[in-house]
Amino acid sequence: MANFKEIIKSEQPVLVDFFAEWCGPCKKMKPVLENVARTMEGKARILKVDVDKNPKAAAQYKIQGVPTLILFQAGQIKWRQSGYVDAKQLSSVLEKFVN
Template sequence: MSSFNDIIQSEKPVLVDFFAEWCGPCKMMAPILKDVKASMGDSVTIIKVDVDKNPQAARQYGIQGVPTLMVFQQGQIKWRQSGVVPARQIEQVLGKVKGEK
């Protein structure tokens, strides 16, 4: 399996959902991310990172609250937002990042 750092080096945008099992708003993000994946397909990679199981990743990116969504491309942070984010907004952000090249 690829490491987190390998995944975020990708040419295509990588949406990372930093979440926790006990977090109510995080549970609300799951169907939203499913919708985003359905509409964006393979043009984007979506991964979930459990902050309780990966505290070093949470520390490295200064995750204060969950859910926190981040978009990476070629290892660079292109976008970051905490809280529940509507699918439409996520799709717009990913569309912009894909167009940046």
């Protein structure tokens, strides 16, 4: 598998979910992300990054709380939000960046 930096350089939008296993809202995000991943299949990619297992990535993107969602496209941050986001809102954000 390509490394994180290569993946986020993609022209295809890449939504990264910075999460932690112990986080309640993160657990609520899981089915939302699975649903959005299905509807966006082939148009956008969703990655999950466990902040406890990847502290360097969490520090690099200044993750203060989890879940934090960051949308990358061509290596640039296009959108960022911390906390729970419902499927409708998440899909509408992604739709703005898919070709």
